[in-house]
Amino acid sequence: MISVEHVSFHYPGSSETLHDISLKIDDGEFVAIMGENGAGKTTLVKLFNGLLKPDSGSVLIDNVNSRDRSVAELSRQVGLIFQNPDHQLFAETVGEELRFSLKNFGFEESVIENRVTSLLTALDIEKYVNASPFMLSGGERKRVALASILVWDPKHVVMDEPTIGQDYLQKDRLRNFIIQLISQKKVIIVVTHDTEFVAECNPRVVLMSKGRIIADGPAKSILTDQTMVEEASLVLPQMTQLMRSIPELHAPDDIIDVYAARKFLLQALKARVETRRERR
Amino acid sequence: MSIAKNDFVVLTGVSGCGKTTLCRCLNGLIPNFYAGKLEGDLKINDVDVKGKSTAELATHVGFVFQNPENQLFSLSVERDVAFGLENLGIERELAIERVNWAMEVTGISQLRNKAPYELSGGQQQRAAIAGVLAMRPEIIVLDEPTSFLDPKTADEILKVISRLNREFGLTTLLVEHRLDTVSAYANRVIVMDKGKIVLDGPPEAVYDESARLIGIGLPKVTALFHLLKRDGIPVTINPITVTQASEALRRVSGN
Amino acid sequence: MSLRFVEGFKFTRIDSPIHRMDPRAKFILTLGFFATSLMFTNVYVLLIIFLAQAPLIILAKTWRRWGRSMRGGLFLGGFIFVMNFIFGTSLTLSIAFTLRFFAIMSAFSFFFMTTSADDLGLALDQIHVPYVVSFTFTTAVRLVPTMALDAQTVVDAQRSRGLELDKGNIMKRIRNYIPILIPLIISAIRRSVELAEALESRAFGANENRTSITTLKLHRSDYAAMAATVLGVVAAIYVYFYLPLPNLIIPFKTPHLFE
16 A cells, blocks of 8 residues: 655755645555656656655555655565666576566575566566576567566556557557456556556556646546646547547547447447337 | 658558668668668669768658657757758858758747757657758658657647648658557558568558557557447448547448 | 765856856866966965956856855865875965865866856867867767766666665675666667767768857957956966965974874
């Protein structure tokens, strides 16, 4: 559980980056933090593992104040996956890359080997265990970075912009992987501005703009609110735009993904086709 | 493949399909910058360009890269836009004229004295486009130019690029994964897979079921219509925009 | 030695007569202070040279950051003083050397705080330094904040994997920097390749005769500053050779410990 209480923060030399943020994320929740570039999303998640400490207010991770713990201690519970895998890959082999954090956290040798093998298999990169991480493609490096964080099984998993530069298949695979993690009762937090990706996942959405939280609720309510979406420099999901462009069909106001649109249209259109047939 | 004047081509495909490699062949980075074996012919305006340096090709084929940060060199926007012209030895008066024009067309004239790090991502990409535009190429190649931008800013940049294509006749080749918005501006989509071109045509024709099987992410409205077709709804087109889709749905619902 | 020391050499855009000065004139000024500082070991003269920069710093509206960087240099200054004094230099001379350090540091800080790397590049160009040199310099300066941010991100990323940089014996601490250095170097290399691609695409190196849309022009105030500097240096030379000066005398010397 992560609890942010009236937190304000500013980087030295700049004005307030985060202003009076309050947020509570319970166990097992899936949250997308969205907003324009510079809204403060990455700053906020860096508070979750203690990289940044709030100027005022407090951040509680499972009821422990982030000010009372080191980054290493908090990271045991909060795994933060950075946007660019090249900022963390350094080892000679992919296996070593995964072992790194386990050694830092003091895991036992036997446990280390088990964990490394199972993560490599889960992310479909076990064939690269002895390969150099620098020789892999961009997508594969992203998976190695992801594996190297999940390998210590943190309860909270934070991903910073995991979909940038990814093609559709990769995003699909990521989405399925997130579903797997949710079934393991982890807290998943994704920082992103990819509206369509979020629309297909349907998580809770926390919308930020200029250092404040401007909206917080289910994706279906938040992503369909045109004013809010525009303020956060996002765009309405295409399905929402479509439903609004045919008001005569009386679609529900909260359609954001293709399957919901299809379901509605099937019943709406079949009904009309039936009535026309009956009239004849 | 051949690209006609004024075309707006979207080049897409899954990661590793070769689209990045292909566009680097167009401005000479391959083979001049990257080693390897290059076979075949490349002609621009009917002129064989094999053997021409990247610098020579820069006045015909402009290139805008993905990361705005790594294509801005100067400490002021104005000087950055002039950078290419200065390299080419264009004389001062003409260079200033072109710089002013390029900044006006991309909407950044008021930013001329700012430093690149003071700009937002969207403004940086505009500056990069202006810097390329100032060299007056006939063709512009953009490699995923909106990857790092948020959706609203990405839209704005695409509008700038589209305007350059329509109003100034700039032949455009844009590499992109996210096809939802960009397809509306394109008159042609080329899909690559495993180093080969597998589909080529107007978006309405290319975005059928076989495209989905290759693994590219079709615009949501197109994907929706594929599903509806399978469910027996009598839709015949592959819509590219919300407008096309809503018109088609109106027809089907008998309005 | 904190980061404040480095801040005193960073350019910020402020509208001041000094900022508007031609970099070549400013550099002559700085050289003037530098040369005269090296000439003298007289504590009073060095103090004058140091304080003479104050009106320029005030005119440039950068006194606060200048003050902070002077404070940042206290460690090094103190080090110079102590090292000299312990090893047998007289108290007077030790003070003089420390003052000289601050006078020189202040002069160069003044120059870099008020001159943008771009203007510096232009100045180098106009005195016919090869373009490759001035461009390398400007790019290096432009990349410093970018790479500093990269470094911070790498440190953050590795700390988030349990890396603790402040624990362990000296050997362990050094080894702990490998996960920082390698990603930094790789990122720098990748960035360089991207930059190089972009440079090629903007016809870098196409024409030996590179043009420039901006040119630096020397104004009357620039000529006046340069003339004043020359006069000042000439006066200093005269004083050095011909004027006997009282020096600060403190009859104290460390016992001959290290002779």
